Amino acid sequence: MTKKLVITEKPSVAKDLAKVLGTTQKTKTYYEGNQYVITWAYGHLLSLKLPEDIKKEWQQWQLETLPIIPKQIGLKPLPKTTGQLKAISHLANRKDISGAIxxxxxxREGEAVARYILEWIKFDKPVERLWISSQTNKAIQDGFAHLKPAKQFDNLYASALARGKADWLIGLNVTRALTTKYEDSLSAGRVQTPTLAFVRETEDQINRFKPQTYYTIQLNYQGQNATLQLANPQQLTSREQADQLVTELMQQPGQVMAVQTKKQSQSAPLPYDLTELQQVANAKYGLSAKKTLSLVQSLYEMHKAVSYPRTDSKYLSTDIKATLKDRLSALVKFDPRAKHYLGQGAKVLQPAVFNDQKVTDHYALIPTEEPARVAKLSNDELKVYRLIVERFLGLFAAPHVTAVTKATVQFGKHTFNFKQTQIIEAGWKATEETPTKPFDWSKGATIPGQFKIKEQLTSAPKPLTEGTLLGKMEKYSLGTPATRAEIIEKLVKTELVTRNGNHLATTPKGQQLLKLVNKSLVSPELTGQWEQSLEAIAHGQKKPEAFIQEIETATKQLVTEIKTSQTEYHDFALTNKKCPECDHPLKERNTRDGKIYVCTNCHYRRRKDPKISNHRCPQCHKKMAIVEGKNGAFFRCLTCGTTEKMMDKKDRKKKISKHEEQRLLKQVNQEDEPAESPLAAALRKAMEK
Known part of the structure; x- marks a missing residue:
């Protein structure tokens, strides 16, 4: 009996498929059943070769060898996962394997993961594609019942290959050129550099901003306020101007020129795509783009509660219409509105959400037919799930209907516009607004002049948050919903951007990089054009060869500009401290383990701040720091200054005696035991009576 080899991206997905498909025999590297052998990658098992893998002379970072533009880049296995790659190769060569899925x-990235593997192992049997938008049992069963020929996705793979080569050519050449010319680690790329520029551009606007005082004039009538309409709302720059205008207004009564009431109906917003979800989660809960993606990926893979997260569409395909009742039923215990909407026949009151033309690879983010096990969701997962459910339920909710009344009042040639909104039907929008009395005005009525002058200040632009930065990236087509979070994280990791609370700011290094790097790479327009080209390749509208030729030409131009640039560079990471071994200056670097000093000449490195250990001070019982001295490392208490010799490995392994163990436990328990408060003592005495 022949079987098909199924390649998943992660072991957890392979486990889920195995359960659904009855593939019960488990080994270290795969699951096996009567029809399928299911194996997995760990994300990517292969990557594009580095220059030194192609030519030995490219191992040295030298300005003279740039630009590096090989005819063929090629793939290489990632060292930590070669065992899994060999296991897949062995499975693929089994005689009973008739094809792959x-x-x-x-x-796009998922396609590259599998195609890289199949290309590396030289797989020559038929290949099919499982294309599903949720991980529920039903979706998996339907997907395997309707597998598609992999050839249908050749353009998607071509787009993934083109993106990888473009990032390799631009990112690697520009980074090497900047690093070698200015003798510092300077990372640049076709997407991350214009993204960095967005952050700096906002900072420049804030730095240039100077607050200006201006005055507005308000008319009060029947408890309502209206502001004087001016060609420029900020044109009254002095109190004298405002007083003079009020004097002019009070010379005659006002007259109601028009009263109009219009009914307005507002439908609920469409379901989320990934970018909007990340923006809302950032604004509402302060979650980073990467954190939100991780949470929604977990809701998709582990909990099977939402559809495929990395989507750029807010619409649903028409074939999803038949599943909405089941999805609504799955929410009955989670939200009482679901039961109400089911009682109304699960009727979608926003038919515009069904649009096959606006659904690309995947439809909008919505709940699946599988009820979420709320008790197993983390707090953050629950927050993100609620956001997705709220938008989904909006599809079944009545519109938010209001009556908007506008009254135009004139004092001579000057106009005031009153506006009042009354809620007729709250619909999808929950509101706590108190009902207001409608305008009791009629056209031609006379209005007394009750004016008030307000002093105001112009406000500075707000710093970018991850949410607002994602909006800019989307507007200029920088990256994709799947890659934008990682781009922001890379800017932070390479010390070009810092997070200050929920706001993003450029570092001195990031600011300087923008002055050194090519202007065309800083501008979002060029990168946006490249992203549109990649989309065109994915849809078979552009040849990948033509795109790569454009990238190669741009790479040569960018490297030439850097080589001939006269811009000076100042290394802000350089400190006044000297290396104890060669007397060269030390640089400060951020690492996962804290800040360190590294020598600019030799291999010397040390911590900027001492590492805090779990070893307790014998005097004050605080955790002690590990300090490097001439005779080796030792413990020092940063609180009381006590020092203590570190035991060597042999001494550390020695077991303490039972008596010593009991003494230490008693001492620790006494130290940790909190003193009895007066209130607790009084309660204890009362209970004893």
Missing amino acids: IATDAG
Whole structure:
């Protein structure tokens, strides 16, 4: 009996498929059943070769060898996962394997994960594609019942290859050129550099901003206020101007020129795509883009509660219409509105959400037919799930209907516009607004002049948050919903951007990089054009060869500009401290383990701040720091100054006696035991009576 080899992106997905498909025999590297052998990658098992893998002379970072533009880049296995790659190769060569099924994430990067593997192992049997938008049992069963020929996704793979080569050519050449010319680690790329520029551009606007005082004039009538309409709302720059205008207004009564009431109906917003979800989660809960993606990925893979997260569409395909009742039923215990909407026949009151033309690879983010096990969701997962459910339920909710009344009042040639909104039907929008009395005005009525002058200040632009930065990236087509979070994280990791609370700011290094790097790479327009080209390749509208030729030409131009640039560079990481071994200056670097000093000449490095250990001070019982001295490392208490010799490995392994163990436990328990408060003592005495 022949079987098909199923390749998933992660072991957890392979485990889920195995359960659904009855593939019960488990080994270290795969699951096996009567029809399928299911194996997995760990994300990517292969990557594009580095220059030194192609030519030995490219191992040295030298300005003279740039630009590096090989005819063929090629793939290489990632060292930590070669065992899994060999296991897949062995499975593929089994005589009972008749073909393969790509079951990696249904997107551009997922396609690359599987195709790289199949290309590396030289797989020459038929290949099919599993393309699903949720991980529920039903979706998996339907997906395997309707597998598609992998050839249908050749353009998607071509787009993934083109993106990888473009990032390799631009990012690697520009980074090497900047690093070698200015003798510092300077990272640049076709997407991350214009993204960095957005952050700096906002900072420049804030730095240039000077607050200006201006005055507005308000008319009060029947408890309502209206502001004087001016060609420029900020044109009254002095109190004298405002007083003079009020004097002019009070010379005659006002007259109601028009009263109009219009009914307005507002439908609920469409379901989320990934970018909007990340923006809302950032604004509402302060979650980073990467954190939100991780949470929604967990809701998709582990909990099977939402559809495929890395989507750029807010619409649903028409074939999803038949599943909405089941999805609504799955929410009955989670939100009482679901039961109400089911009682109304699960009727969608926003038919515009069904649009096959606006659904690309995947439809909008919505709940699945599987009820979420709320008790197993983390607090953050629950927050993100609620956001997705709220938008989904909006599809079944009545519109938010209001009556908007506008009254135009004139004092001579000057106009005041009153506006009042009354809620007729709250619909999807929950509101706590108190009902207001409608305008009791009629056209031609006379209005007394009750004016008030307000002093105001112009406000500075707000710093970018991850949410607002994602909006800018989307507007200029920088990256994709799947990659934008990682781009922001890379800017932070390479010390070009810092997070200050929920706001983003450029570092001195990031600011300087923008002055050194090519202007065309800083501008979002060029990168946006490249992203549109990649989309065109994915849809078969552009040849990848033509795109790569454009990238190669741009790479040569960018490297030439850097080589001939006269811009000076100042290394802000350089300190006044000297290396104890060669007397060269030390640089400050951020690492996962804290800040360190590294020598600019030799291999010397040390911590900027001492490492805090779990070893307790014998005097004050605080955790002690590990300090490097001439005779080796020792413990020092930063609170009381006590020092203590560190035991060597042999001494550390020695077991303490039972008596010593009991003494230490008693001492620790006494130290940790909190003193009895007066209130607790009084309660204890009362209970004893």
